[in-house]
Amino acid sequence: MHHRSHGVIKKTQLLNKHCCSCLITIPTSAHCHMMTFLNILIIFVFSTFVVSILSTCHAAEDNLAKNEKISDENHDTLLSPGKIFQVGFFGDQNGNQRYLGIWYYMDPKTIVWVANRDSPASSTSCILMIEDDGNLVVKDKSQKYFTTRLPSSSGSRTLKILDTGNLILVSESGTLVWSSFSFPTDTFLPGMYMDKTMKLTSWKTQHNPATGNFVFQKDQVFGYNNYTIFNEKKLHWKSGFGLESNINPTKMPMAALHLLSKSNSTKTSLPYSRVVMNSSGEIQLYYWDITIKRWVLNWSEPKDYCAKYNACGPNSSCNISNSVGTNSFCNCLPGFELVSDLTTLEKVCKRTSTICSGNDTSFLSMEIMKIDVTFQTFLESRSEAECKEKCLGLDCCQAYSYNNVRNDELVQAGVPGGKQGCWIWSAGSQLVDVQIGKGVSGHIIYIRNPVSIGTLFTYMLVNFFFFSFELLF
Template sequence: MVDGKKRDTITFAGSSISNDGGETLVSAGKRFELGFFTPEQRSVYESYVGIWYYRSNPPIVVWVANRDRPLLDDGAGLAVTEDGNLKILDKNGDPFWSTGLESTSKPGNRLAKLLDSGNLVLCDSNTLLTTILWQSFDHPTDTFLSGMKMSGDLKLTSWKSQVDPKEGNFTFQLDGETGQFVISDGYIKHWTSGDSSDFFSSERMPDRIAYFLSNFTRNVPPTKSKINITTPSTTNTTLLRSYFGNSRIRLDVEGELQYWSFDVNTNWSLQWLGPGDKCSVLNACGNFGSCNLYNRLACRCLPGFKPNSQENWRNGDFSGGCIRSAAVCGKNDTFLSLKNMRVGQTDIKFETENEKKCREECLSKCPCHAYSFVKEEVNMRRDRQPGYNTCLIWMDDLKDLQEEYSYGGPDLFVRVTVADIESKAKSCEPCGINVIPYPLSTGSDCGDPMYFSFYCDNSTGKLSFKTHNGNYSVTTVNQDTRTFVIQEKDVDDCNASTRGQIRKFNTSFPFKMNASKRWCDTVAGNFISNVSSQGLVEIDIGWEPPQEPVCSSSSDCDDWPNSTCNVTGNGTARCLCNSNFLWDGMALNCVHGEHSISCIKLQK
């Protein structure tokens, strides 16, 4: 791509450009260039007419005319033809692409001009005025430039691949009904710019970018930007146009909306992207599936739920979400309390006096999947006047769930059966989304004292494993395999010499380390920050089957049939199995001696 004659206009009769002479148009201020190009690293010859930043290397293409119909040989040209349209003509003079306007009897008045905004315009010009009849800004490909307005039918469509401009899978446009910007993958919504719900906020798009997309007309809240974008004065708008003049938004082939800014010192830099992480994808883990940005495996089912398709889940396809393990709407229903969660739009909301009435309202409706109680002061902080207590009810499947969510919201109470979250009478209460099966213990009043190595932060719902070296975040607990996974982040040992090595981790009875794996470059940066990476180690730890449960009275043994509370040889009272029964620590039961082949009798 070369400068050619550095002209910016094509007129009727004789001023065309061709794809075999290296001719281009260059805007007056030398900001953009138009001509024929072939994508770099393309394995076959395909020629397109496009617009790119002047002298960008490699070329940063912002618009393509014939994206779905490439030229396969030389000899083509771009010209204003006898009917007054701007057309790509192949080597035989046949039209290959056209602006598609009605024919005119005065083609000599028509001219095509490349502007410094990156807009290609086709005008009708005479001695009195010049009228724009067609412009590339009304027909964008994958890039949004300052001066465009994302409204009406305007949409961006991704390239098919990094080297193929054909229409790809993703589109980006404004949803006129909701007022939100939406990325779609075919007919499926992939990402939206706005709140997940009225009360569980989602900071998905900075206000200044929404303002840029609206061509400086959208009303937005105050910002920390040096420019006050809430005052639409003429002076302010001029400043904003200058501020955003070196910016562009591109819809990437993977469905990422990228905001780029140019600085003479740093060249182009990525300032923001959406979805900015794996959990920002709309309903990333499917219905009743919860996404955690900080876990290597992003998705897991809520307690009381299981993958809708175990095979898909194992293969990393979480779109099918989760289904209930057991039906609710019975007398044994209870609620799982989840904190720092994001959740999708609610079905019902109404004013109420207290949380008890909100809970009762959910229990009275079958099925009500979840409820949340929003106190008056929370409403007032969110500028909801007048402030009042609000009950939120979810009758539809829970969607768009995310754990450890930075922007917070009211507690979410998910309806489950007691059996879903309590394996035995002495099981500890769930810690957020983690069910803590017996014998694991988070306190002196639950689990087995020998397994008291866990800590639940009730304010956040985060579960930790305590060791003499410190506390480690627990990401999953698997009762069936008697294992749990802890995670160590920010480790500074992701280099060629340590990559793939097994990490040493000291444990003591009744815990044992099974395996560890080091992951590198797995954590993406959050929104409005450059993408970064860090190391991460996941350690799989198992626990030995427990002894008979401790007890203080006979009622403590009710959950373990065929046992009685007795004092052992070392003075500890335990639910010892009755005559002809043996303790099976794996089954957590007293089993008949004749059928106890799998029993494990631990030394007291």
């Protein structure tokens, strides 16, 4: 099955060939004048019958009423009023795996929603219809592949496809009872709202729309404008909350944040735009370029190996500028060495230097691109010296980082770190999601570490002098 492509889609609804192509032959012989009245009567009765049959044949519209159907076999579709989105069946041409989906009218290969993603039909005999109980279903003679599972209703309901790409089911009074926007698959469209309950789940593969491994959603800890990607149960990427090398604490462009926010409307600056959680683990923002008539990738994360969450493991740093090869990106932080974990037998960075003994107050300063501070302590402080003092006041403080820039937006949102103050890694804390890089102005983190000059020189050499240091006493 071609990636998000499907069979020929007709722009107009074909009338059912069994009920909509009948011909009427009217006798014209001069000897039949006595039968004129009878002929007129027959024609009237037969015409009434044909009209009644025709009324059951669904015309090319944006809505589907009760007792009407969209047939895969007949290549039937629904088309939004402005000819922006289309609803119909797609899949392989042999009919082995058929799906009901929504795609762009201008680009049928780009599927934005799939109804029966984990229950494909095995033939082209499927139909979409509203059943007597008011539920929308995709079915054939043998089984149902999708249903809205709404409480039974005897009232008449209508299915509509809007120019936003939202497929909605409404009651006789016009009340919304179900919408596809409430059940997205892998794509977020303008007009949706990403709250903490919404998830975008990738396709299984580039060619298979079944539920995949990657899930994009709002950060369940901080919320705000922070987002995460999980690969099954493992955190794969996060936009925040961490200390970053730039003023944007979310690592996301404003176009993406605006699209995902409640303030977004259908009248966005990028009307033909979409956010997609793809099958290889990247969250991507696309917009349609009307000049070249194709989709353009505007933004994607994680953009490289080091952009993945905690790519090198705890107490280590990732440097994408190092030589090619996953292992060469990673190095243990000063004072830590790569040893085998007795439980998992995996190689991990563990502290080898002795700290927190006697009057030990030595710290090594490093300039970093990013580090995660989600579960660390934040204390307000007016200077780096005060920050260090507060760190030493805790039991065996591991590290600290002073933030001298106030972010009123974060303060207003109630996110820690918005105020001027100090992030502290207390006893037992690990430094995770650390990235360093050449020529990047980042945050300074002070790691408690009375390292020897030899150890420090070796680490600096491995990382091509990508951090500076000073010993504070």
